[in-house]
Every structure is written in C-alpha cells, then in structure tokens.
Amino acid sequence: MVSYLINGISLGSVYAIIALGYTMVYGIAKMLNFAHGDVIMIGGYMAFCSTSYLGWPVIPSVLFSVFVCTILGMIIEKLAYKPLREASSLAVLITAIGVSYFLQNAALLIWSSNPKAFPNMVNLPNLVIGDVQISSVAIVTIITSIIIMIALTMFTSKTKLGKAMRAVSEDKGAAQLMGINVNATISMTFAIGSGLAAIAGVLLCSAYPTLMPTTGAMPGIKAFTAAVFGGIGSIPGAMLGGILLGIIEIFAKAYISTQLSDAIVFAVLIIVLIVKPTGLLGKKIAEKV
C-alpha cells in the first residue's frame, strides 16, 4: 500500500514535470505543444548516448541532455511556431503534431526502432523501511521534482523575468507597452519547458529503462491530461494534476486492472472536466469593464 503510494507519487512527479512544460507554453503562447512528449524522448536518447557511447558520468550527461533539449525547444519554437503567431490555433496545433512526427521519425532514422536499454543512472541502494522497499529511482524522482517545483514557483513569483512571463501570458500587447520583449519571453518559456522535459526523460527512462522513438508519446499525452486535469495554464495545477494522475494510475494498476489502467486515468479526466470544466485549479477571473 505504502509502496504503491510512493510509486504513484514518483510516476506522478514525472508527469508533473512534463505537465509544467505543457502548461507554461500553453499559458504564454496559447498553444498545445504536442511535440513536447517527443522532446522527452530526445532527452532520454541524449542521456543514453552520452553515458553509453561516450562514457560520461551521470551529472554531465544529464546536463548535456538538458542543454540539447533547451536548444531544441527554442529552435522548434523559432522555426515551427513563431511564423504562425498570428495564424489560427488549428494551424498551430497541426504544426505541433507535425513536429512531433518529425522528431519521432528523426529518432527512428538515427537510433532505429530497436529498444535501447537505458543505463542505470541512479546507482543508490533501495530504501528499506520495515518490510516496505522503496526504489532509489522513486526517491530521486520525487526529490528532483520537489526542487523543480520550488525553483519554478520562486522564479515566476519573485524574479523580474518570471513576473514578465506571467504578464506576457495574460496580455501580450500590454506587456509590450511595458517594454517586455514578448518574442524573447516566449522563446525563454519554450527553453525552460524543454529543459524540464529532458530531466523528465532521464527520470522516466530510469524508472522504465527501455528507450524507443515512441517512448515520449504516451507520457506526453498523460502529462497533457494532467495539465488539463489540474487546470491548463496553472503551474500549481500542473503539479497537482500530475501527481494525482500518477497515483490514480498506479492504484488502478495494482487494484483494478493493468490493462484498464490507462482507460481509468482518462475516465477520471472526463469526469473532472464534466464537473469542473476549467480543471481542478483553473480559474477564470471575471473581467471588469
């Protein structure tokens, strides 16, 4: 029971980190970046290559993976989304799906469809309390995500750039009138989201160590679900949604059915959206005129 809960929180933390990327990008660019899941996969491959082929130690290879994904996120934004800033949201959505397929197929060309065994990145003994055994990967995942959440909350609430990001996500025109460079802010948001995706990729592959070009797709969709579940655009919502989703998934697998667990996860989403269409923490402030 306790170990299920820990595993659920651990999986949920990974969803939360991915969901943060979705929700931040949605908040600022008002678009669903469906290529986000595939950035996770690229992050996984980067860490895999630098450790397995180049023999780098863990920390540098994680940093390398974060670096590559950050740049990748900015390039994707610049080449694929920025030209569509004024286009209809449907065009942007289709483009995002296109980018997603592009990344998957590029990965297929480079690394082939054979699954790669992801190296063990967390070389720590498992924690044993009484008769409960908790994997070290789960602990590292949970701690990492707590650090990320605190750092991100501080960033958006305390720093000038973070506040500017919130200002841009609310009103781009007014933000420009403050002297905020809107394009640079959007680019920075993609950079942060993609950097987080790389970390999520490493954590995810550490827990489920097979790496394929489609590795990012399902977690991407689930994290998107988590972001909507928590209230898309809301950073605390993404955290809460991610963790709840992870717990529900693990408990559904443990007590109900492994095959049906995904169906149960999505059913919960549907129910939440029927009851509270803006998600758990999503809110709409009435406009005063």
Add this chain to the structure above:
Amino acid sequence: MSLLKVNELHVYYGSIHAIKGISFEVNEGEVVTLIGANGAGKSTTLNSVAGLLKLGNGNVEFNGKILNGIPAHKIVKEGMALCPEGRRIFQQLTVKENLEMGAYIGDGSTLDEDLNNVYELFPRLKERYKQIAGTLSGGEQQMLAMGRALMSHPRLLMLDEPSMGLAPILVEQIFDIIKQLHSKGTTILLVEQNAQMALKVADRGYVLETGRIVTTGTGRELLHNDMVRKAYLGG
C-alpha cells in the same frame, strides 16, 4: 520644441484605410487631446505611435528620432508610455507587481522611490498593493493603469480613454490627476470621448473624423467652436 511629431500618417487594417494622412505634434510640457466619435481613429493613432500597429505611410518622430519600424517594447525605452484603452492591467498579478512591470525597463535602482511617487498620487493603490489587480474596482484599475504607465518615467504619457466607464466622481478624480501631472511638467497626449472634460484640461486639441483631422486649436477655442459644440459637446 516638439517632442512628438506625426507626419502624414496612414494606417491600414487589412484593406480598411483607418487613418488617412494625419499630422499633429505635441510640444514638451503640453497636454494635447485628440477628440472624436467612435471609430474616428483616435485609439488607432495612439497604438500606431506606440508601435503596436504597423504604420502604412508617413512617419512618427519622437524626440528627434524616427520611430517607424521600431517594435513597441523598444519604443518604451525612448521614453514613451501608453496607458491603453480598457486599462489592460495584468488582472492576475498583484497591484505592486503591476507597478513593477511598469518599471520593467528600469534597472530597479529607483523602484522604491517610484512606487512611493505613484502611491502618493493614488493613495488607494498603496492600501491595496498586495491585492490581485483583477479584484479592484473599475476606477482603481484605471488608477493602476495610469500609475503603471508613470513607473517608466515617460517623457510622453499617452492616455487612451482614461474616463471610459467610470462614475462621474471618478472621472473628476482622473482629470484632477491629469491636471496635477500637467502642473509637474509631464507631457501628455490624451484621447477622450468626453470632449468637454478633455478640452478643459488640454492646451491644444485636434478633432478627428473618420481618419482625418478636421480642425485644431487651443482647448478654449475648440470648446467654443460651433462645429465642435454641435458634434461633441451636445449643442
């Protein structure tokens, strides 16, 4: 000396020719108002000057520098602040955070001093500095929008319909503030539908009609101009 000089400006929305070659200027220390009916092109003019809209033909010269093609966020650094129509404060940020955004281009060294100046002008904002801006009343939101625009130490403050949707007593208050700013030497370009109030505080005014300037004069002259009285001052 003229701080802002607009020459033969044309602005298009797609195929719609919204501004049809207007020219006007604002001198240092003046309050100048653009008045006109809905759709005359007043807000379009301000938004074009601020760089939010693409200029068709003509040019905008500020402080001796041509602003054509410079993006809005860089124009702010030249010393121009626009307090936009509908206030457009950041509803989900606190009052203080909104003001901090107003000082975004600054290096933060005068932030406390600037905040105090704004709080002095609008004591209500000081009482509510921690409050989420979206929960303020309409009048308070207008004060916040003006305070936010002042935070960047603009050489030219542009106000777009500051009295819109406010109760008469609040309109009085807003115009009192405009007079105060004027007496301190702030240069102001004011767009208003409330022509009566606007012409009373303004040194000079321009009357816009469907994208053209039809007449100009001092505030007093326009207040007594027959055409203006008939069209905008209710006889």
